[in-house]
Amino acid sequence: MKKTIFMLGLAMMCLAAAAQxxxxxxxxxxxxxxxxxxxxxxxxxxxxxNYHQIxxxxxxxxxxxxxxxxxxYGMRLQYNPWQWIGLRADAVFIQKSYHMDHVTYLYNQxxxxxxxxxxxxxxxxxxxxxxxxxxxxxxxxxGGGYWGYWLTSHRSGITYPLWGDEANFDEDVDVTQSRFxxxxxxxxxxxxxxxxxxxxxxxxxxARWYYGLTDIQNPYMRNHFPRYNTTxxxxxxxxxxx
Amino acid sequence: MVxxxxxxxxxxxxSLVVLLFASCRKDAPDLKNxxxxxxxxxxEQFQAVWEGMNNSxxxxxxxxxxxxxxxxxxxxxxEEFDARGVNGTVTNDEYQQAWEKxxxxxxxxxxxxxxxxCRNQKLVSVHPGKNNYEHVDAFNAQVALLKACPGMTGxxxxxxxxxxxxxxxxxxxxxxxxxxxxxxFRFQEFDYDESTTExxxxxxxxxxxxxxxxxxDDCYANRDDVEGIIIDVRGNGGGxxxxxxxxxxxxxxxxxxxxxxxxxxxxxxxxxxxxxNLTINARPRQPKEAKPVVILSDINSVSCSEMTTLLxxxxxxxTVIGERTHGGTGALLANPNYHKFFYDGAFGDMDLFxxxxxxxxxxxxxxxxxxxxxxxxxxxxxxxxxxxxGKGIQPDIExxxxxDALAAGTDTQLDRALxxxxxxx
Numbered sequence: 296m297k298k299t300i301f302m303l304g305l306a307m308m309c310l311a312a313a314a315q316x317x318x319x320x321x322x323x324x325x326x327x328x329x330x331x332x333x334x335x336x337x338x339x340x341x342x343x344x345n346y347h348q349i350x351x352x353x354x355x356x357x358x359x360x361x362x363x364x365x366x367x368y369g370m371r372l373q374y375n376p377w378q379w380i381g382l383r384a385d386a387v388f389i390q391k392s393y394h395m396d397h398v399t400y401l402y403n404q405x406x407x408x409x410x411x412x413x414x415x416x417x418x419x420x421x422x423x424x425x426x427x428x429x430x431x432x433x434x435x436x437x438g439g440g441y442w443g444y445w446l447t448s449h450r451s452g453i454t455y456p457l458w459g460d461e462a463n464f465d466e467d468v469d470v471t472q473s474r475f476x477x478x479x480x481x482x483x484x485x486x487x488x489x490x491x492x493x494x495x496x497x498x499x500x501x502a503r504w505y506y507g508l509t510d511i512q513n514p515y516m517r518n519h520f521p522r523y524n525t526t527x528x529x530x531x532x533x534x535x536x537x
Numbered sequence: 538m539v540x541x542x543x544x545x546x547x548x549x550x551x552s553l554v555v556l557l558f559a560s561c562r563k564d565a566p567d568l569k570n571x572x573x574x575x576x577x578x579x580x581e582q583f584q585a586v587w588e589g590m591n592n593s594x595x596x597x598x599x600x601x602x603x604x605x606x607x608x609x610x611x612x613x614x615x616e617e618f619d620a621r622g623v624n625g626t627v628t629n630d631e632y633q634q635a636w637e638k639x640x641x642x643x644x645x646x647x648x649x650x651x652x653x654x655c656r657n658q659k660l661v662s663v664h665p666g667k668n669n670y671e672h673v674d675a676f677n678a679q680v681a682l683l684k685a686c687p688g689m690t691g692x693x694x695x696x697x698x699x700x701x702x703x704x705x706x707x708x709x710x711x712x713x714x715x716x717x718x719x720x721x722f723r724f725q726e727f728d729y730d731e732s733t734t735e736x737x738x739x740x741x742x743x744x745x746x747x748x749x750x751x752x753x754d755d756c757y758a759n760r761d762d763v764e765g766i767i768i769d770v771r772g773n774g775g776g777x778x779x780x781x782x783x784x785x786x787x788x789x790x791x792x793x794x795x796x797x798x799x800x801x802x803x804x805x806x807x808x809x810x811x812x813x814n815l816t817i818n819a820r821p822r823q824p825k826e827a828k829p830v831v832i833l834s835d836i837n838s839v840s841c842s843e844m845t846t847l848l849x850x851x852x853x854x855x856t857v858i859g860e861r862t863h864g865g866t867g868a869l870l871a872n873p874n875y876h877k878f879f880y881d882g883a884f885g886d887m888d889l890f891x892x893x894x895x896x897x898x899x900x901x902x903x904x905x906x907x908x909x910x911x912x913x914x915x916x917x918x919x920x921x922x923x924x925x926x927g928k929g930i931q932p933d934i935e936x937x938x939x940x941d942a943l944a945a946g947t948d949t950q951l952d953r954a955l956x957x958x959x960x961x962x
Contacts, residue, residue: 401874
């Protein structure tokens with residue numbers, strides 16, 4: 296997946312370089328009539344694909360290796376002192392979900408439990424946005440940090456009660472428990488494209504990684520097993536240049 | 538052009554910073570499966586058991602023992618044992634005391650741990666909940682007491698069973714004005730399964746309206762001459778939980794939620810799967826009317842007998858008389874091979890498990906410091922999510938054990954149950 300994103304980014308860079316010459320011409324032609332707009336504000340939304348990372352040690356048949364898709368949406372605000380660089384802040388709702396499968400065999404019997412957990416966060420990334428291209432079409436690459444706050448959690452799945460066969464569960468999880476670390480800090484980086492129409496409206500599409508650097512649980516015990524979120528957001532949006 | 542290069546340069550620099558930060562995640566500890574470790578020293582044995590409990594014990598959310606402090610308090614004891622050298626002596630008393638200190642005051646009242654000292658080829662065992670047992674043998678003379686009960690009729694059903702007095706039933710006198718009876722049934726333990734002889738099971742089935750092929754109408758709760766039921770689980774150390782659904786559930790008129798259970802689902806002490814309903818289903822043919830059911834429990838009623846007590850306490854027509862129960866409510870899978878089912882509960886060495894439960898000899902070539910920890914797989918709570926481990930179930934009517942009266946031939950707790958039927962309170 297990372298390779299795909301890298302190739303996509305590279306392709307966008309090339310496209311932007313190719314578009315640069317005529318766009319620059321337009322820019323110089325229009326610069327006398329259109330003022331440079333420093334602020335951009337808009338909405339964005341898309342897919343959030345989360346990879347929950349935990350080393351399960353000897354519990355090797357308890358697997359968290361599947362990514363889980365969720366949603367992300369929110370708003371963005373950007374200030375560009377110059378066209379090629381800007382400071383961008385977003386406030387987005389994002390789902391960082393994960394899935395656990397545990398299949399084990401005991402005395403020739405197969406037992407399988409699973410837990411599907413949907414965690415809802417608000418993320419506030421702050422990035423430096425670099426762009427290449429013309430007045431209309433630009434390629435962006437950005438990087439920075441983010442702060443996240445864990446809002447709610449819900450889990451569903453299958454387990455074995457004391458009596459009977461496997462049973463389903465579906466419940467909210469109390470994220471205010473002291474063991475949970477509701478604040479998440481991390482890095483975010485990615486790239487995308489923007490298309491400016493009528494010098495005012497901007498359509499954009501981008502892919503970005505949120506790479507959590509804080510454990511989602513507090514280290515409440517010795518031999519604590521840290522858990523981290525890594526989330527890929529693929530999103531599009533509409534902004535207005537002010 | 539210069540601007541482009543500038544942009545590219547800054548972006549690459551930022552990417553480098555990102556990559557540097559990416560290594561900031563902490564690594565997980567390197568733990569080994571507590572079922573496969575073969576400790577070569579006292580210290581390794583302690584560390585393996587401590588870590589096994591750290592990750593596998595199901596009650597860390599409610600247990601007040603500071604397990605990290607316990608490590609710091611105890612590690613030096615085992616290090617000192619090792620410092621005596623391979624030819625040094627660690628007496629059994631020292632070894633026992635060291636392990637008792639490790640497990641002191643843990644709330645799991647099933648918890649029993651056995652440790653193999655390969656230097657002197659001896660075992661020690663610890664059971665932190667043992668101090669909660671009292672007058673444990675007091676009711677062994679129950680049959681004799683009941684036979685002396687005025688007006689008693691019925692059957693003694695234990696006599697055909699292979700291993701001593703495990704079950705007993707009879708009819709005791711009820712209200713004088715009705716002339717009806719109280720059906721009394723005593724479970725000495727709950728271990729009735731295929732290994733129990735059919736001859737022994739037949740009266741048991743008859744009493745509760747089952748037979749080996751299904752359900753009969755001949756449940757004592759449906760007999761016209763019976764006005765109430767007493768289930769006696771005093772001194773009952775528990776056993777097979779299926780006995781509840783096989784026998785006691787025949788007294789239910791509807792499915793009954795008695796509480797919740799949960800297991801662990803991860804390495805963290807507080808990684809628990811959800812609470813799941815602990816519902817006892819009524820049998821296909823329920824009793825025609827809800828006759829009063831009393832259960833006699835005491836401080837020695839453990840595990841399955843506590844679940845039975847909780848069931849009766851939850852029934853609208855049920856009453857608990859006697860003492861607070863033992864507080865060993867967490868059901869468990871004793872075989873350490875089941876540890877990987879939920880990665881909680883019992884863990885350790887199969888030979889020690891076989892020694893503890895099946896009296897098998899430990900292989901003479903066992904040349905490492907083996908261990909086996911028998912601890913609950915399930916955490917159990919009542920319908921208000923109160924975990925009852927280490928606390929037990931409070932009776933509705935408390936009647937404390939009276940050893941002197943019992944020795945003189947009076948069972949004050951049973952008498953109180955009969956009074957309850959006569960007076961309705």
